[in-house]
Amino acid sequence: MARIVQKYGGTSVGEVDRIKRVANRVKACYDAGNQVVVVVSARSGVTNELIARAKAINPQPVEREMDMLLSVGEQETIALTAMALHTLGIPAVSRTGAQARNLPDPAHTRARIVDISGGDIDEQLEGGSVVIVAGFQGMNQNGHITTLGRGGSDLSAIAIAEAIKADLCQIYTDVDGIYTADPRVVPIASKINEIAYEELLEMASSGTKVMQSRAVEFAQKYKVPFEVRSSFNNNPGTLVKEEVASMEDVLVSGVSVDKNQSKITVTNLPDRPGTAATLFQAIAADGVIVDMIVQNIGRGGKANMTFTVPRDDVYRAEKAVKDAFSSTDEIEFIASDIAKISVVGIGMKSHSGVAARFFDALATSGISIHLFRTSEIKFCVGIDLVKAEDAVRAAHDAFELGS
Numbered sequence: 001m002a003r004i005v006q007k008y009g010g011t012s013v014g015e016v017d018r019i020k021r022v023a024n025r026v027k028a029c030y031d032a033g034n035q036v037v038v039v040v041s042a043r044s045g046v047t048n049e050l051i052a053r054a055k056a057i058n059p060q061p062v063e064r065e066m067d068m069l070l071s072v073g074e075q076e077t078i079a080l081t082a083m084a085l086h087t088l089g090i091p092a093v094s095r096t097g098a099q100a101r102n103l104p105d106p107a108h109t110r111a112r113i114v115d116i117s118g119g120d121i122d123e124q125l126e127g128g129s130v131v132i133v134a135g136f137q138g139m140n141q142n143g144h145i146t147t148l149g150r151g152g153s154d155l156s157a158i159a160i161a162e163a164i165k166a167d168l169c170q171i172y173t174d175v176d177g178i179y180t181a182d183p184r185v186v187p188i189a190s191k192i193n194e195i196a197y198e199e200l201l202e203m204a205s206s207g208t209k210v211m212q213s214r215a216v217e218f219a220q221k222y223k224v225p226f227e228v229r230s231s232f233n234n235n236p237g238t239l240v241k242e243e244v245a246s247m248e249d250v251l252v253s254g255v256s257v258d259k260n261q262s263k264i265t266v267t268n269l270p271d272r273p274g275t276a277a278t279l280f281q282a283i284a285a286d287g288v289i290v291d292m293i294v295q296n297i298g299r300g301g302k303a304n305m306t307f308t309v310p311r312d313d314v315y316r317a318e319k320a321v322k323d324a325f326s327s328t329d330e331i332e333f334i335a336s337d338i339a340k341i342s343v344v345g346i347g348m349k350s351h352s353g354v355a356a357r358f359f360d361a362l363a364t365s366g367i368s369i370h371l372f373r374t375s376e377i378k379f380c381v382g383i384d385l386v387k388a389e390d391a392v393r394a395a396h397d398a399f400e401l402g403s
Contacts, residue, residue: 002167003125004029007039007135007157011174012231013077014044022172022231023084026130030090035125037164039135039157040081042073060315063108067137067147070109071097074134074153081132092130095119097145102138102156104146110287111138111146112214113155118163125164133160151212158215162222169224171211172231177238178203178210180401181255185389188402192253194239199253199344202378206342207258216240251354252345252399257392261291262314263338263370263382265306266321268330271298279305282324288313291340292373292382302330306371308382311337338370339388342380343395354379361398367391 006026013019022038030036050069054061078094085092101119104111116138124131135153140146148155154171161169178200181189197220204213210228219226219240229237269275276295283290288309296304309317318333325331348354358379362369367390370382383391396402 001033001035003035003037003164005037005039005157005161005164005166005169007153007169007171008041008231009153009171009173010041010044010046012172013040013081016080018231019077019080019084022081023088023090025172025231026081026085027088027090030130036130037121037125037160037166038081038130038132039153039160040074040077040132041135041153042070042077046073046076064144067108067145070147071134071137071145074136078132078134085130085132090130091128092132093124094132094134095121096134097137097156098139100133100138100160102159104138104140104148106140106142106144106146107287108144109147110149111140113138113148113159113218114141116159116163118160121160121164149212149214151209151215154212154215155218158219158222158224158226161226162218162224166224169219169226170237171226171228173210173228174230174232175210175228176230176233176235177228178208178240178254180253181392181396182208182257185257185392186255186396186402189396190402192238193236194241195253196346197240197242198377199346200240202342202344202375203254203256206256206344206378206380207260207340208254208256211240251347251351252343252401253347254344255392255395255399255401256342256344257388258340258342259385259388260311261308261338261340261382262311262335263306263308264314264317265304265334267304267332267334268302268328269305269325270328271301271303275303276305278324279321282320283309283317286316286320288317288320292371292380294371308338308340308371337385338382339385339391340380340382341388341391341395342378343399344378346377348377348379357398358395361394362391365390365394367394 082092082094101117103115135156179189201216225241291308293307372381
């Protein structure tokens with residue numbers, strides 16, 4: 001007998017027939033003698049619909065109330081999934097994030113997990129029940145429902161797998177696994193059979209939508225192996241683990257694109273020590289994540305700072321900057337949408353020439369670079385949003401990932 005956590009995304013449970021299909025897959029796993037925990041997302045489109053309703057009432061809704069609203073989506077799915085299993089003769093119980101003792105911090109809409117015990121999951125499994133858990137949500141120490149941000153059900157599944165010491169965590173989605181690029185953009189993209197946490201973490205943080213980056217980070221920290229696979233077929237997926245044989249033989253493993261980025265330029269900042277610290281401390285205090293940064297050479301006692309943030313956080317970043325420099329009348333905050341293209345591979349640690357090949361591919365395609373950033377295994381650039389897919393295809397071809 002194995003203890004298995006299965007997570008199903010919004011597309012996998014998007015309508016009644018798909019929930020029934022998920023129930024049949026869970027039944028097959030249960031009938032094979034396994035203890036099964038199922039973590040589910042809200043049905044596809046439900047979260048966006050709830051957000052749209054909230055913003056139609058208030059363009060800047062209070063985040064506590066947004067968490068109360070958005071948690072409804074997962075609670076609908078756990079109940080429907082349990083009902084579907086009941087019709088198949090499988091004993092099943094649904095649990096909210098709070099009932100699974102998922103304890104996040106107080107940061108509404110983007111909370112981080114402080115602790116998770118699973119509540120009575122062990123007891124229910126030993127009693128022969130399948131446990132259906134609401135992903136994406138928990139209850140903080142103040143008794144408030146708190147959500148984990150976009151893709152938070154991935155994090156819930158990995159965290160529960162660690163909490164109950166599961167033998168395997170399976171992340172079911174609408175694709176067969178992790179690909180060298182988005183197959184909708186690059187039709188010749190190849191599926192990766194095995195990938196290291198480190199590589200997938202960089203790809204997920206750079207726009208690859210298959211997994212939430214925080215979930216990968218959690219899995220890496222606690223060494224939780226997991227598999228990404230499709231809920232629509234029985235094809236083998238991509239196994240994600242600590243080490244992969246011959247990783248350094250491959251220069252680049254994949255190309256990611258993030259179209260949800262904005263380039264921010266703050267002009268006429270005081271050109272003196274401490275200005276950058278004041279700027280980014282204010283932004284960080286408001287929970288905004290900054291990626292690429294460029295500071296222009298100061299002239300006449302003034303300087304400009306350019307950096308990128310997620311597009312959804314532009315309003316929050318602008319408010320933080322203007323509050324921090326409220327006494328400086330000349331400051332201007334300029335935002336524009338961009339795309340971030342990243343090439344990722346552990347082989348970069350031991351091979352040279354990645355930047356040269358990447359820049360040459362973009363130049364050949366007539367794509368200008370706004371700003372860039374490097375890490376030990378990633379090289380990313382900010383470009384015009386309209387050129388995003390051309391850039392992905394150019395990079396994929398340049399590093400011969402189709403083969």
